[in-house]
Amino acid sequence: MTTTPVTRSGYVTIIGRPNAGKSTLLNALVGQKISITSRRPQTTRHNVAGIYTTEVCQLVFLDTPGFQTQYSSGLTKAMDRALKNALSEAHVVLWLLDVLVRPHEDEVLFARIPPHTSLVMALNKIDRLDNKNEVLDSIQSLDQVYHPKAIVPISAQNKLQLDTLIEALAPLLPEQEFLYPEDHVTTSSVRVLAAEMVREKLFRLLGQELPYSTAVEIETFEEKTTLTKIRAVILVDKPGQKAIVIGKDGEKLKEIGTAARKDIEKLLDRKVFLEIWVKVKQSWADDQRTLERIGLPKFD
Numbered sequence: 001m002t003t004t005p006v007t008r009s010g011y012v013t014i015i016g017r018p019n020a021g022k023s024t025l026l027n028a029l030v031g032q033k034i035s036i037t038s039r040r041p042q043t044t045r046h047n048v049a050g051i052y053t054t055e056v057c058q059l060v061f062l063d064t065p066g067f068q069t070q071y072s073s074g075l076t077k078a079m080d081r082a083l084k085n086a087l088s089e090a091h092v093v094l095w096l097l098d099v100l101v102r103p104h105e106d107e108v109l110f111a112r113i114p115p116h117t118s119l120v121m122a123l124n125k126i127d128r129l130d131n132k133n134e135v136l137d138s139i140q141s142l143d144q145v146y147h148p149k150a151i152v153p154i155s156a157q158n159k160l161q162l163d164t165l166i167e168a169l170a171p172l173l174p175e176q177e178f179l180y181p182e183d184h185v186t187t188s189s190v191r192v193l194a195a196e197m198v199r200e201k202l203f204r205l206l207g208q209e210l211p212y213s214t215a216v217e218i219e220t221f222e223e224k225t226t227l228t229k230i231r232a233v234i235l236v237d238k239p240g241q242k243a244i245v246i247g248k249d250g251e252k253l254k255e256i257g258t259a260a261r262k263d264i265e266k267l268l269d270r271k272v273f274l275e276i277w278v279k280v281k282q283s284w285a286d287d288q289r290t291l292e293r294i295g296l297p298k299f300d
């Protein structure tokens, strides 16, 4: 007689402060870039699902915008709504902390975790520690304050201890059939992923010069026989910002376009023709319709 093995499946919502490494972790787990990352805080704006499947379990990780209370605009409210939605789906909450950053605002974030969910904490960037024993003190104090099911020191960037993290998370998921087909790695559409790749290059190539209020919309996405033709629009708030994005003789925009095209080609595994325009749209970050078009949920 053969018995079917018990399968577990569910949502693991990754929360934490901006820059903790949430998106880097998601990409490391699924082995593909599906969530954009950068040195600047507040890179992620909406929830991205990354699916990790083994023979007996499927963990659906939800990457969320970093939690902050410093800024407030239509955009940050929509980002906060995205975090709330992801928390309401969670079977397990994975709270990611930068091992080198002293906590603040953490009680506020902790209070957002729904009471019925299991909490696991991960201390990221251990590759940057000189003395590995330092992490033991942090583990002890976090354990006393938050009583999580587990605390795992990891390095998302160097893929250290990710198996240990999966082993801590998997038993906390409900016994049920897989939620998604086994070969799926994300639920994001290619259109959304393409827009995100462009936004990542903006973050990376403009650095501190990048105006916070920048968004990317895909206007057309056409699958031709030999290539995919994409027309993207970068939205900025003011004419001066348009000049920054375009750069001298259009050099900056060209660099952004080339880098983004390469990433999109890797993602789609085919040739891409990418055309990018920059448009000034004042106060787009407070405009409900624009926010919805770039994939953010409604806010009140």
Ligand SMILES: Nc1nc2c(ncn2[C@@H]2O[C@H](COP(=O)(O)OP(=O)(O)OP(=O)(O)O)[C@@H](O)[C@H]2O)c(=O)[nH]1
Pocket (backbone or CB within 6 Å): 016, 017, 018, 019, 020, 021, 022, 023, 024, 025, 036, 037, 038, 039, 040, 041, 042, 043, 044, 045, 064, 065, 066, 067, 124, 125, 126, 127, 128, 154, 155, 156, 157, 158
């Ligand atoms: N040294 C080191 N750097 C890391 C590690 N994980 C992430 N980083 C870096 O930390 C920065 C922020 O990473 P992200 O993954 O964008 O952080 P995030 O938590 O998604 O940030 P937001 O989307 O802004 O909330 C990037 O420069 C990463 O390369 C790690 O394990 N070690």
Ligand SMILES: [Mg+2]
Pocket (backbone or CB within 6 Å): 022, 023, 024, 036, 037, 043, 044, 063, 064, 065, 066
């Ligand atoms: Mg992120």
